[in-house]
Amino acid sequence: MLKNDGHETKERDEDERAPPIPEENWIAVMPPRNSALEPPKLAEQSERTGSGNPPSFSQSQFDVILRRQRVRPSNGFALKQTNVPSRFLNLSNDIEFSGWGSFVRIQLSEEDYEAGQKTVRAREDEKVLGQFTASALAGNAVLGSVFYALPAVVGVASIYSPISLFIATLTLFLWRPIMEELGSAFPLQGAPYSYVLNVSSKPLALLSASLLLLDFASTSVVSAATAASYLAGELATTNSGSLPLPEWTVTVIILVLFMLVSLTGIKESAKVALCVLSFHILTMTALIIISSIHLAHIRTSQMAANWSLGARSDSSSTGVARQVFRGFCLGMLGLTGFECTPAYLSRIKPGRLPLVLRNLHYPAVILNCTLMTLVLGIIPLEEILGGTNVLSVLGDRAGGRWLRIWITVDAIVVLCGGVLTGILSSTELISQLSLDHVLPTGFRKLLPVTKAPWVSITSFCAFSAVVYLSAAPVGGNGGNEGKALAVVSQMFSLTWLTVMSLFPLSLLLLRYNRHRLPRSPHTRLSVVFVCLAVCAVVAAGNVWIEPKIGGYFAAYLLVILLLFSASQNKTHLLRFAYWTFDQYPVLHRLRWTRGWGEKLIGMMRRVRKRPVGVLVKSDEINHLFQMILYVRNNEETSCVKLIHFVDGEAGIPSELEANAKILDEAFPEITIDLVIVVGSQVGSGGAPAFSPTNIAALSNRLGIPTCLMFMSCPGPRFEWGVAELGTRIVSL
Incomplete structure (x- = not known):
């Protein structure tokens, strides 16, 4: 007792x-x-x-x-304290610590709700592309590739070119279900960058963004330079003389011209692309019909002569297999542009993506294989290998001078349409990178009338021009211009393959990390692995054909990746500058460098002051810890807001506030605020639902873009899709 x-x-x-x-x-x-x-x-x-x-x-x-519940300042802005020694010996370590978090209850007002409704309506109004207009944007690049793919394939596969092209075009049957499944799970702009960002880490997503930007630039440059080269080649074979301007100048003029077309807005640009593609399909149909009639008239005499000449080089089974394989590797150039379709997926009407992919695939099979067969049946092999514009020659032999002029005009027009494809696809990617704070917000500036992102468009066209002009010295020497086109074209083939490998890789990561996410159809896992194997084999084959393209590809990719990494890791660069300044105490005493330490700290705090939101449903601390850890490793911010929408029946989880304070202490460099969105007049039954409108309203209230609000992976019974919410998935 x-x-x-x-x-x-x-x-x-x-x-x-x-x-x-x-x-x-x-x-x-x-x-x-x-x-x-x-x-x-x-x-x-x-x-x-x-x-x-x-x-x-x-x-x-x-x-x-x-x-x-430690005693904390009421305003929450005091620095957290620690006994851990600082890495800085001569300067303050204030940058290592952030302020204390706070607990806030808010209600969504009618103004917030109206702003949320406006955002959701604008997101729905962006879906303006039907199956034909969406097909046209990428179709000019896909179907226009026959002008530069056919001569390249003949150069390595000879008489076996139709077989190589047929095998290459059939591979898209592997990719289409993968792209459809990813598109149904993430109907977002900037894919496959957006795919990787939602199923993996941000560094891997930045690598995919670098590959995509290089691919889009290659699409525009190769299309513009090929159009200029095609025009120069046609003028050289006639009495018209030559181009009044160097080819590199004409290439830059084409880029500028279609930059102006892109500034009219994506909807109007899609209509222009549809007109161009319709003209191209009409031209190719006329060419196939007239050439087939001519082939029936001359029968198989030229085909037999070409076969006899091509078989002399190497008629062994190993030699035939080698030629077919090399033609298959280069035959993938005939499919370039197919990867651009998911880049503007957010603007395609729901359910249209499978139709768009079908509209691009079947014409590519017919055009590549049929035209290649007609070329070998009508034109002598020596003339094909001579580097002439083979489709113009085919039109001349089959229909006469008038058809050749028609083919030349169509080649220039449709290749210019490929320039438009690259520009519009890159615009969607750059816009998403800006929203994710990888690029400055200025890239999203819009023109007042057309609502076109003029900074993104002009910057990309300038970058494309730099890629082309840096590929080889320019000037009056046509050899230099031809070298520039050859370098970019060779790099294009390898870039395209690496971009196409991102689709099966993204689906594989989705299956492993986000398998609960609802989507349709469900591709067999064996198809995913076959796609990855095809990419690896074909990429190795392209490097085997021309080893130097690996060096060009790596050089351009490294430059873009360094730029993205520097923009994404500004705090790390500033911290390195702060550490360097700390190593030289003499600089601290000089009058003109005395305040540099405080200035660097201020710059780092300004960079990290932009908040991000983490949408949480439960109070399980292990789940909360993983989401905060994701933010620390992938985002440059010192302000995280844990957001919980109150359910009228369940209420606030009992340990949510306590666990938020524990995490606030566990991450001294991050201020973790707990935001409880309580009942208001905008919700049903007095409590706001977890819906796209209310998330957009909260985004307007807190000043956090919805793409910087993170959530766990929804299940198959979840009411809303990822694109409707606009949020990012960061955990299972």
Whole structure:
């Protein structure tokens, strides 16, 4: 009894020494979760504590409460303290610590709700592309590739070119279900960068963005330079003389011209692309019909002569297999542009993506294989290998001079349409990178009338021009211009293959990390691995054919990746500058460098002040920890807002506030605020639902873009899609 009295006295003395805790800071701490603990027992325990008094020491584990609720400044802006030594010997380590987090309850007002509705309507109004206009944007690049793919394939596959092209075009049957499944899961702009960002880490997503930007630039440059080269070649074979301007100048003029077309807006640009593609399909149809009639007239004499000449080089089974394989590797050039379709997926109407992919695939099979067969059946092999514009020669032999002029005009027009494809696809990617704080927000500036992102368009066209002009010295020497086109074309083939490998890789990561995400159709896992194997084999084959393209590809990719990495890791660069300044104490005493340390700290804080939101449903600390860890490793920010929408029935999870404070202490470099969105007039039953409108309204209230609001992977019974919410998935 004396022992009990002593214990009670000690407990009473400790309570008297402890600072009083205001009633508004009381939190209810539930006992450890145990499936054997029935709800009636919990209710009885709550009744014993009383409604107006705090729980006793034995009931509430008061020492745990004190540890979780440290005395913090009321404004929440004081630095967190630590006993860990600083890495800086001569300067302050204030940059290592952020302010204390806060607990906020907010209500969405009618103004917030109206802003959210406006955002959701604008997101729906962006879906302006049907199956034909969406097909036209990428179709000019896909179907226009016959003008530069056919001569390249003949150069390595000779008479076996139709077989190589047929095998190459059939491979798209492997990619189409993969692209459809990814598109149904993530109908977002900037794909496959957006795919990788939602299923993996941001560094890997930046690598995919670098590949995509290089691919889009190659699409525009190769199309523009090939159009200029095609025009120069046609003028050289006639009495018209030559181009009045160097080919590189004409290439730059084409880029500028279609930059102006892109500034009219994506909807109008899609209509222009549809007109161009319709003209190209009409031209190719006329060429196939007229050439087939001519082939029926001359029968198989030229085909037999070409076969006899081509078989002399190497008629062994190994030699034939080698030629077919090399033609298959280069035959992938006939499919370039197919990867551009998902880049503007957010603007395609729902359910149209499978139709768009079908509209691009089947014409590519027919045009490549049929035209290649007609070329070998009508034109002598020596003339084909001579580097002439083979489709113009085919039109001349089959229909005469008028058809050759028609083919030349069509070649220039449709290749220019490929320039438009690259520009518009890159615009969607750059816009998404700007929203994700990889690129400055200025890239999203719009023209007042057409709403075209003029900074993104002009910057990309300037970058494409630099890629072309840096490929080889320019000037009056046509050889230099031809070298520039050859370098970019060779790099294009390898770039395209690496971009196409991102689709099966993204689906593989989705299956592993986000398998709960609803999507359709479901591609067999074996198809995914076959696609990856095809990419690896064909990429190795292209390097085997021309080893130097690996060096060009790596050089351009490294430059883009360094630029993206520097923009994404500004804090790390500033921290390195701060550390360097710390190593030289003499600089701290000079008058003109004395305040550099404070300036660098201020710059780092300004870079990291932009908040991100983490949408949470439960209070499980392991789940909260993983999401905060993702933010720390992938985003440049020192302000994280844990956001919980109150469910009218369940209420706030019991340990959410306490666990938020634990995480606020565990991450000293991040301020973790807990934001509870409570009932308001905009929600059903007095509580706002977790819906696209209310998330957009909260985004307007907090000033956080929805793409910087992170959530866990939804299940198959979840009501909303990822594109409707506009959020990023960062955990299972």
